Amino acid sequence: MKNKRFSQIDASIPTIRRLPSYLNVIRRALEKDLKVISGTVIASELELEPIQVRKDLAVTGIVGKPRVGYDVKELKNAIESFLNWDKKHKAIVIGTGNLGTALIGYHGFKQNGMDIIASFDSSEDKIGKFIINVETYPMDKLPSMVKDESVDIAILTVPSENAQEVTDTLVNAGISAIWNFTNLKLKVPKDVLVLREDLSSSYAVLSVCK
Amino acid sequence: MKNKRFSQIDASIPTIRRLPSYLNVIRRALEKDLKVISGTVIASELELEPIQVRKDLAVTGIVGKPRVGYDVKELKNAIESFLNWDKKHKAIVIGTGNLGTALIGYHGFKQNGMDIIASFDSSEDKIGKFIINVETYPMDKLPSMVKDESVDIAILTVPSENAQEVTDTLVNAGISAIWNFTNLKLKVPKDVLVLREDLSSSYAVLSVCK
Numbered sequence: 139m140k141n142k143r144f145s146q147i148d149a150s151i152p153t154i155r156r157l158p159s160y161l162n163v164i165r166r167a168l169e170k171d172l173k174v175i176s177g178t179v180i181a182s183e184l185e186l187e188p189i190q191v192r193k194d195l196a197v198t199g200i201v202g203k204p205r206v207g208y209d210v211k212e213l214k215n216a217i218e219s220f221l222n223w224d225k226k227h228k229a230i231v232i233g234t235g236n237l238g239t240a241l242i243g244y245h246g247f248k249q250n251g252m253d254i255i256a257s258f259d260s261s262e263d264k265i266g267k268f269i270i271n272v273e274t275y276p277m278d279k280l281p282s283m284v285k286d287e288s289v290d291i292a293i294l295t296v297p298s299e300n301a302q303e304v305t306d307t308l309v310n311a312g313i314s315a316i317w318n319f320t321n322l323k324l325k326v327p328k329d330v331l332v333l334r335e336d337l338s339s340s341y342a343v344l345s346v347c348k
Numbered sequence: 349m350k351n352k353r354f355s356q357i358d359a360s361i362p363t364i365r366r367l368p369s370y371l372n373v374i375r376r377a378l379e380k381d382l383k384v385i386s387g388t389v390i391a392s393e394l395e396l397e398p399i400q401v402r403k404d405l406a407v408t409g410i411v412g413k414p415r416v417g418y419d420v421k422e423l424k425n426a427i428e429s430f431l432n433w434d435k436k437h438k439a440i441v442i443g444t445g446n447l448g449t450a451l452i453g454y455h456g457f458k459q460n461g462m463d464i465i466a467s468f469d470s471s472e473d474k475i476g477k478f479i480i481n482v483e484t485y486p487m488d489k490l491p492s493m494v495k496d497e498s499v500d501i502a503i504l505t506v507p508s509e510n511a512q513e514v515t516d517t518l519v520n521a522g523i524s525a526i527w528n529f530t531n532l533k534l535k536v537p538k539d540v541l542v543l544r545e546d547l548s549s550s551y552a553v554l555s556v557c558k
Contacts, residue, residue: 222555236449241547250551345431345461
């Protein structure tokens, strides 16, 4: 992952990756009307070391009270704010196969600010159709959508052989972040963030450790 | 992730997670009929440090020749063998929504030894139907399938509210590894490996760094 902007963020990528799991625990605590929660309880729930939890949560600016813990509502707001999940992120899905369709329906996104405004496909019979409430557009509408709507995140679920071409189109249209679900390593300028979601990494761990 | 067996494996989880990307590079080199490939070329392709690449690849038992590099075919076989990707892994998918369907069609799995032998769903109208060549069975057939077919990996894509119940059924039937795509933290005995695939971790990085 290469991105100049990473150096400006006061948290490591592993810490950022763990924050959603903390948020899950906090939200469940809030649903149970808990007012405070201790770092130790959060740690045991997630099977992490308490010191790790305290360090991770410190990036949000919130510090727990000794022997008491964290104010649940305050911590929830602080994590959501740190993650920018209290703001809208306009996203598009390119490729409306099963994976693209699954991602459009993924409930965790909407709850956390992701607003999928459109999907794109090259197949004639998909164009104009809706997946839930998201309309599918033809590929030639991609550049104008990215520009006119100031799309934040492009979710790429096209076949690998089309991935670089679509990426070039996205980059030329001014996209700043691509979530790559294909198995191609995309070539992009340094100021475009590409995050690759690679299922074979997890499958490797399962194959070796099972 | 908790598993006694991890301690018996001579490679760290991050190394194991990186091995599939090395294998991708090696397979492409083989397609181009390259006989040897240098660690530096692999490193630059994946934007890693050469020393990292050499250390990671050393876990497979293969060492490159100075100024020459790795024998491509030998390295490919060594990685596949280390990952157990030269053997079959029987898998089942539980929950045949869009995500389950996408995973059944994910081409990277079959190529690497995963053999999805059945899928399961609680919805009457899905039972008996085929996704590609995988038949969907009713949930009450789950225990006998796991036992009789010695299933290695259960891929869980059911709604979160059913996830623990299905997990208990799987554990009682003797499953050893669960790939959890739900957002529930599953409770399992220590000798069952659970790997959680959590899309919100990546979304967090995108939201913070874009």
